[in-house]
Amino acid sequence: MFDDSWLEDQQALGRADVGLRRLAEAGARLRREIGEAEEPLLQIGQLDRPRAVIAAGSEARFIRAMLEPVCPVPFVAWPAYGLPGWVGALDLVVVMASEASSPALVATVHEAVRRGAQLLIACPPASTIADHAGSSSTILLPTATADPLAAAIVSLAALHRMQLGPEVDPWQVADAMDQVATDCSPYTDVAENPAKDLATGLAEAQPLVWGGSVLASRASRRVAEALRAASGRAALAADADELIPVLESAAPRDPFADPFVDAVSADRRPALVILDDGNPESPIRTADARLKATAERNDARVCVIQHATGSDVERYATLLQTGMYAAVYLAVGLGRYLES
Structure with missing residues (x-):
């Protein structure tokens, strides 16, 4: 079970200090x-x-x-x-x-x-x-x-x-990385921390990660790898046409489900994670709209990491680092760092 209180518990966060420190020093x-x-x-x-x-x-x-x-x-x-x-x-x-x-x-x-x-x-x-x-x-x-x-x-x-x-x-990219470290700091609470917010959104879900541009797609695969390692769950990064059937196959949400029983079910509901670098190309925006509409139609949570300013490398680094922070916080909330 995911315990969101651990995301504000400095003792619990301290056990993830190595991972958080490495991200902060990027x-x-x-x-x-x-x-x-x-x-x-x-x-x-x-x-x-x-x-x-x-x-x-x-x-x-x-x-x-x-x-x-x-x-x-x-x-x-x-x-x-x-x-x-x-x-x-x-x-x-x-x-x-x-x-x-x-x-x-x-x-x-x-x-x-x-x-x-x-x-x-x-x-x-x-x-x-x-x-x-x-x-x-x-x-x-x-x-x-x-x-x-x-x-x-x-x-x-x-x-x-x-x-x-x-x-x-590279100096501007380093500044962008520093800004992510500030925004996603363990001392920033969930309401203002995009990485903690994403971890909470993925608490009991199967992540489906999508990035529309070439660089966002590359970042999505790296983030999915980190989420798999952090949670021990399946996390899929793929093109929109490959993710839409997974979203459509999700069973309808049961409003009477017992969270303490169903949260540990192997049949987790998917959650769509979109890495948006602001690319304005029409095919990307169309795929973005299709994915969101499919997720809404099938009652799947949509989590968006967005950064649309700066150079291509700055946007890539920001999306990637934010996703990596979220993976660490997901592990903290699941108690996986507490075992070490």
């Missing part, structure tokens, strides 16, 4: 990473435009979501071991390895160096993967915080300097 980590990368970023504008860009490692799909609409050369997010067969000296391989490097990612870096490709790698300077990356064609963006998103944002700043991606201001 802006500071990004500032540190961009500061560490200042010198190599100055060299990047001198590089020739590559024939193609291949991204590997954590957050490669986020990089793809940012680059695909504007990149003037072909772009590939490569999740597999090694590299595509056509990659050579004319291409740029971007690797994000701010955390511990897997053998597959080390092999990818080794292969990029062997083929003479340009290599842009974000990783700790004293690491196995940095040792394999050493070559005259490598630019290393040193990382120190093991934060994949911070490393990806610094990599985006580098790609913009190479005229391969959109303009990104």
Whole structure:
């Protein structure tokens, strides 16, 4: 059972201090990473435009979501071991390895160096993967915080300097992260805290998470992963056409249901979580309206996380961080942190 009083209980919240503190420090980590990368970023504008860009490692799909609409050369997010067969000296391989490097990612870096490709790698300077990356064609963006998103944002700043991606201001993104930390602080009560409010809305529900734009969709999958880990329940992130049948199949709400019995039922009612980054495109607004109408028709709760100002990366980071805070508060309300 979800106990919303724990969201205001500083002792209960204290047991989630590690997760909450890491979220609160996201802006500071990004500032540190961009500061560490200042010198190599100055060299990047001198590089020739590559024939193609291949991204590997954590957050490669986020990089793809940012680059695909504007990149003037072909772009590939490569999740597999090694590299595509056509990659050579004319291409740029971007690797994000701010955390511990897997053998597959080390092999990818080794292969990029062997083929003479340009290599842009974000990783700790004293690491196995940095040792394999050493070559005259490598630019290393040193990382120190093991934060994949911070490393990806610094990599985006580098790609913009190479005229391969959109303009990104990491300092403004860090400020946006700080604002989320303020809005979602454990010391802010439910009435004014969007993350606690979302956790309360998902107290006994099955979350269905949707984001209409490419970036909001990417954030929705990350938020759904966090909600699954926090609650131990199924949480689905998908397109509108895939979520609508789930909403329509929900059994009618029983006004006489016993909350102490039915709350623990495996057949939880769905709750729709919409991540809205303010994208005005007609297909997105139409899908948004369809989802809300379907949820209303089937008496399903609708929870909206909205942020429509700032750059694409600022909006993405705000939606993602708010959802991550909500996952922590959901775990607190369910007592899952109390067990540790």
